Amino acid sequence: MSAIYILIIISFLVALGFLIAFLWSIKSGQYDDDYSPSVRMLMEDQIKTTKGSKKP
Amino acid sequence: MSNKVESLTECSHCHQPFKGKTYSDNLGHEFCCFGCKVVFELVEGESESLLIPDLDSATYAYLDSPDIKAKLLIFQNGNTEKINIHLPQIHCSSCIFLLENLFEVHQGVLQVTVHFSRKRAEILYDAEKIPLSQLAALLKHIGYPPNFEEQRDENEKANKKSQSKLLFQLGVAGFFFGNTMLLALPEYLQSTILYDRGLLYFFRYLMLAFSFPVLIYSAREYFTNSIASLKAGVLSIDLPISIGIIALFAQSSYEVLSGIGPGYFDSLCGLVFFLLVGKWYQQKTYENFSFDKDYKSFLPLAATLLINKDESIIAIENLKKGDFIIVRKGELIPCDGFLISDESLIDYSYITGESQAVSKEKKEQIYAGGKIESSSAIIEVSSRSTQSYLSSLWSKDIFKKEKKKSKTFTDKISQYFTPAIFVLAITGAVAWYFIDPQKSISVFISVLIVACPCALALAEPFTSGSFMRWFGRFGFYLKDAQVLQKLSQINDVIFDKTGTLTEQSTVKLKWTGKAIEDEDLNKIYHAAQQTQHPLARSLQSYIQDQNQKEIKIHAFQESPGQGIYFEVGDDQFKLGKASFMGEEKVFNGTAVFVSKNDYVLGYFSFYHQMRKELPEVIADLETKFKLNVLSGDTDQERAQLESIFGKNTALHFEQEPADKLEFIENHQKSGDSCLMIGDGLNDAGALKQSDVGISLCEENVNYFPACDALLKAESFKNLPSFLNLSLKSKKIVHRAFALSLAYNILGLTFALGGFLSPLVSALLMPISSISVILFTTFSAQYLSLKELSRKAKIS
Structure with missing residues (x-):
């Protein structure tokens, strides 16, 4: 039964990690703009122009 | 351009309907923006549009002067500069695509990050390869003319800070609410599960520890607010909430520390969590509109000073009386003055809402805020821009004071609520003293706990929050929840004519x-x-x-x-x-x-x-409100207006901005609540003075005066519905109050009977909160859809 004391403390610490991650994400502005990132991830890394300039 | 027949076209790429300027290609495709055109071409193969010709950046030359730059840049290190620009034209995903790939178009641009909802872009660029003026010209060329006038807004920052603080508090409360609930669960099942005494105490002390961050950090504002309101001599709703929270905490700590029972920690954390959710829900803001602006955001940053035929750039604050300036085609006049060059056409639409340009002759007085439509004009400055006619509209005392906040229904109720609870708690305690003296104190505390008006405090935020969201979806943007409440008290509707009643x-x-x-x-x-x-x-x-x-x-x-x-x-x-x-x-x-x-x-x-939906709107409003029309024009259109408005409406012509303001002031003195609908800056004073000032705007949403709400022109037909719904919102709040009071009475019978247990509290509290939340949001949705989509079908 005593194992549960340790387990509860561990699980609390794990959960606390997620809380900190959440607060961090607020602070870094992840909830400021909820539209652009959804589009940004669909962008190609390179776009072609007729100049044919290839970027390294 | 302005006379072109405007109809809705569908963009070939993003399929959004749009009006006005189009970008088309040789194959007959029409696009809503340059971004869509580029993306469309890229999907088809290669884009020719990305080859940008050399641009003439003369109109933006003032941006390269160090004075101006220092005001605009947020970061500068050698040639690397960073700027945060407002680009009002950002509207679709292709816009993001194009802007964020701007470095492919021009080598000088290093990185662009678009903030879509605020319609801003943060651009990092190499000033040696592309000076700021060139960058602005490039942005204009690709269809995003930057708006430098409306720069960094201090309010915006403060607002953002308080919003993220609320999210922080909400996160902490939610986290500990969840954990406490799990720890409290075994207590309620105690009779069925064989329970280890040591574990029991461990759980209880953990709950006690978990409640500290919630009490000290998340619920902090409730304590500070109730102290502030007590000092001001008002009994706000925060007071019974704070008392409830403290009573919960005191009773629970006592129970845990003395080993009597588990306490009410789960109720405590849940209560704070739900209250914060309500606060957050109400805080819906429209980031891309700034409702409070002063005249500075309408004027350019710099002017071209003319000394002995030499042109130089000067910040408008430094303009003096007697200076000569050149204002080119499409530029705004920064200050009042006299026209020195020959006849000029000036578009005063930002000021008056009148889109027809007026022609001014040599030596005539011209006012700041006009836009030069003909070729460039030379102007002799007659007063500094801070003393111009435009800024005088702002300098009236009315702009210095905040609009007085009207008492919300919650505030009114809480004046009676708090004393009533104390009376109940004391009578309960006294009565129990004679029955069972030992239970007296616990009854006193349980009344305070159970009467905590959590559900009551949620009713108004959730109702106004949902209505604001629905209004926004139909093109009516409220500044805050207060506006909705004030809308429901309106009995006088005042229209500006030009640009408001007319197209x-x-x-x-x-x-x-x-x-x-x-x-x-x-x-x-x-x-x-x-x-x-x-x-x-x-x-x-x-x-x-x-x-x-x-x-x-x-x-x-x-x-x-x-x-x-x-x-x-x-x-x-x-x-x-x-x-x-x-x-x-x-x-x-x-x-x-x-x-x-x-x-x-x-x-x-x-x-x-006249707006074609006008007769319909007026016929609807006429029956419920006193209507007035204030027009700055001559009474040329009197007959036409009379035929629409009927005889009961007061029509006032040739009204100066100050007259409009005074008109509203007089009506308010006689006890009326005024709704003013206008569009130009000449209405700014009247909009501010009125109880609710609505500014009506067509597609260009950049130029509107300070106001409480923004109504899109195409939603003008829905105006009666919005007013109607605001009245209904009041009814919903009343019903939600009745519902939560019923829960309170139920809880009070438990408390006064001496049966309040942690289990009852833990069940009652979330059930009442959630049912109030569901009731208000669903009724708001039902009523809004019924009222607004019915109209949409007819038209």
Whole structure:
């Protein structure tokens, strides 16, 4: 039964990690703009122009 | 441009309907923006549009002056500079795509990050390869003319800070609420599960520890607010909430520390969590509109100073009386002054809402805020921009004080609520003292716990939050929840005329006089083509519908400010002011007279097209509100307005901005609640003075005066529905109050009976909160959809 004391403390610490991650994400502005990132991830890394300039 | 027939077109790429300027390619595709065009071409193969020609950045030259730059840049290190620019045209995903890939278009651009909802872009660039003026020209070329006037807003920052703080508090409360609930669960099942005593105490002390961050951090504002309101002598809703929270905490700590029971920690954390959710829900803001602006955001940053034919850039704060400045086509006049160059056309639409440009002659007084439509003008500054007519509209005392906050329904109720609870708690305690003295104190505490008006405090935020969201979806943006409440108290509706009752873009013409032959009309059309005068352009688009035949015009002569003279064959024509024909002025308004061989045939009069949904809207509003019209114009359109408004509406013409403000002030003194609907900056004072000031705007949502709410022109037809719904929102709040009071009474019977257990509290509290939340949001949705989508179907 005593194992549960340790387990509860561990699980609390794990959960606390997620809380900190959440607060961090607020602070870094992840909830400021909820539209652009959804589009940004669909962008190609390179776009072609007729100049044919290839970027390294 | 403004006279072009505007219809909705669908973008070939993003399929959004759009109005106005289009970008088309050779294959007949039409796009809503440059971004869509580029993306479309890229999908098809390769994009030619990305080859940008050399751009003329002269109009933005002022941006390269160090003074101006220092104000705009957020970061500068050597040649690397960073700026955060407002790009009002950002509207679709292709816009993000194009802007964030701007470094492919120009090497000087290093990185772009778009903030979509705020319509801003943060651009990091190499100033040696692309100076700021070039960058601005590039952005303009690709269809995102930057708006530098509205720079960093201090309010915005403060707002953002408080919003993220609320999210922090919400996160902490939610986290500990969840954990405490799990730890409290075994207590409720105690009789069925074999329970280890040591574990029991471990859980209880953990809950006690978990409640500290919630009490100290998340619920902090409730304590500070109730202390502040007590100092001000008001009993706000925060007070019974704080008392409830403290009672919960005190009782629970006592129970845990003395080993009697588990306490109410789960109720405590849940309570704070739900309250914060309500706060957060109400805090819906429209980031891309800033509702509070002053005149500075309407004026340019810099002007071109002229000293002995040398041009130099000067920040407008440094302009002095007697300076000469050049204002080029499309630029805004930064301060009041006198026109030194010849006749100029000035568009005062930002100020008056009137889109028809007016022509000003040499030596005439001109005002700040106008836009030069003709070729560049030279102006002698007569007063500094801080003392201009435009800024004087802002300097009135009314702009210095905040609008007084009206008491919310919650505030009113809580005045009675708090004393009532104390009376109940004390009578309960006294009564129990005679029955069972030991239970007396616990009954006192449980009354305070159970009466905590959590559900009561949620009713209003959730109702107004949901209505604000629904209004926003139908093109009506409220500044905050207070506005909704004030809307429901309106009994007086005041309209500005130009641009509000009338369409902003279209001007109608009417021919009065002898029947005019098609052939002559055709001649007028071709003659009008040769002049840049805006009336001529309106005239052209009016005649265009008739017929067109190639005609040779000769001996064309333009007398600035007067009219034009031309000959076709042997006939001599004159077009212009009555005085130009040698006629008495017989028409009270804007008109173009036509004479043929020195004989006046008649005149074209120009009038504004009333919004087509206007009669419907007025008929609806007439029955419920007192209506008034305040117009800055002459009473030329009186008859037309009277036919729509009927006899009961007071029509006031030739109203100066100050008159409008005074008019509203007088009405308020007689006890009326005024709703003012206007659009130009000349309404700014009136909008601010009124209880609710709504600014009406067409597509260009950048230029609107400070106001409480923003109504899109296409939603004007829904105005009666919005007012109606605001009344209904009040009813919903009342019903939600009744519901939560019922829960309170139920809880109080438990408390007074001495049966309040942690289990009852833990069940009652979330059930009441959640049912109030569901009731308010669903009724708001049901009513809004019923009212607004019904209208949408009809039209």
